[in-house]
Amino acid sequence: MNGNQVVQGADFSFHLPTAIEFGLGKATRLGEILLPLGVKKVFIVTDKGVVSAGLLEGVTFSLQHQGIGYDIYAEVEPDPSLETIDRGAEYFLKQPYDCVVAIGGGSPIDTAKGIRVVATNGGSIGQYAGVHRVPTASPIPLVAIPTTSGTGSEVTIFGVYSDWHNQVKITVTSPYMAPTLALIDPALTIGLPSKMSAATGIDALAHGIETYFSLGSSPASDALALQAMEVVVANLRRAVHDGSDMTARIGMSHGSLLAGMAFNNGFLGLAHAIGSALSGHCHVAHGVAIGLLLPHVVAFNTPVCPEKAAKLAVLMGAQKKAAEGVAQLVWEIGLPTRMREVNVKEEKLVDIARDSFKSGMMKFNPRKPTEQEVLELLQRAF
CATH class of the missing domain: 1.20.1090.10 (Dehydroquinate synthase-like - alpha domain)
Incomplete structure (x- = not known):
């Protein structure tokens, strides 16, 4: 090693807070997975592209088959804004939802993470920007179902949001951001442009x-x-x-x-x-x-x-x-x-x-x- 090289890995910790289910058809088992948890009504966070592509159909059928109710918040845009998260939390608090399900790429998953944090802790997602600023873990389970292969957000403690007023992106970093379960079904990525x-x-x-x-x-x-x-x-x-x-x-x-x-x-x-x-x-x-x-x-x-x-x-x-x-x-x-x-x-x-x-x-x-x-x-x- 020369004097310019860096030393890595001499001291570390490692944590994986999210349970993982991986396999073809896993998304269609969502209702079966949630039923033993006593879930009655799900708040689904997604975007219009996922809806129009028909990627919700297997998931919603699974919920219906198990008698679990749901509503869909499909207002997520690419690089979601602070306002999108705060507005989603307002909608969430209007009904007795007991689970959040994110279906989509990184934007819907990050949005769902933020919604759960704001619904639990109050305020606006912007106030939690930084590291370890989310004070309380949410009792609400969050299931992340990715429809793209890239962001990895389904297993991370980060959420990235756009503050368009200040032309910056903010990152919320907290173990309380991590989804409860990542349900990874590669079949949902077939036909991705x-x-x-x-x-x-x-x-x-x-x-x-x-x-x-x-x-x-x-x-x-x-x-x-x-x-x-x-x-x-x-x-x-x-x-x-x-x-x-x-x-x-x-x-x-x-x-x-x-x-x-x-x-x-x-x-x-x-x-x-x-x-x-x-x-x-x-x-x-x-x-x-x-x-x-x-x-x-x-x-x-x-x-x-x-x-x-x-x-x-x-x-x-x-x-x-x-x-x-x-x-x-x-x-x-x-x-x-x-x-x-x-x-x-x-x-x-x-x-x-x-x-x-x-x-x-x-x-x-x-x-x-x-x-x-x-x-x-x-x-x-x-």
Whole structure:
């Protein structure tokens, strides 16, 4: 080890608060799972895309079959706003719901997490931004059913929300945010559009990579992250190019889950810190933002984590540099490779660089950047 390398995993803790059920058809067993818990009425949190795709049908039939009532809150938008969470909590408190079920990608799942916190603790979700600021655990069970393979939110203690008034994203970090149960049914991801498969898939890969490089990494998170990266790299291209490939869909669901379990304990880094600021300022979809940044972040971190970077390069199939392998994958799955392609204005880069330091993930990046270095990274990605 040279003087520039970082030491990782010498001291760590590991926690998995969410129970996991994984398998084809699992979502259609929701009613059967909830009945022994005495659940009478469910508050379903989702978005209009999930509803129009018919992905609720098996879930709601299962509830009906067991005599469990439900209402649907389908007002979730991409990158959900603080107002969406607070409004959902108001609706929740109007009826005697005794369970929250989130069905969708990261936005509905994060929204459901926030709704449960606000319904239990009062106030607005914005007041819980930061680490360990949620005072009380909720007695209300939360079941998360992902319909994409990428965010890993179904097993994490984080919720990310958009404060559009201040053009920033906030993160609520608390063990009380974690879902009670993750019900992962790869069948729900069949037919996911190619662009969505690419964006969510690169996010899953980034979760694995950033956790692997993180100062918060450990032998346990490394094992999960490495397996997640291997599975995602093996299946992402196939999932993007053929949405009906069930083997690839199962693989991507595995990879996303493992990556979520990894970063729930090892945390993320520079790509997600900058990506949060980029999305906040320019409304770039999260996965697209991560795809734009990830190759440049890997290149930036490689000098301080050369052994891990070498392993990543092999995993990516890159003959020399890990960053080149990541960049090649981003290009192959059809994601934008330059910020100008998604209408980011160059004059915004200074503000994005500055606001990236508001993210708590910055402290886990193995190489500490200056604001000027972040700006230069953004310019390379522009």
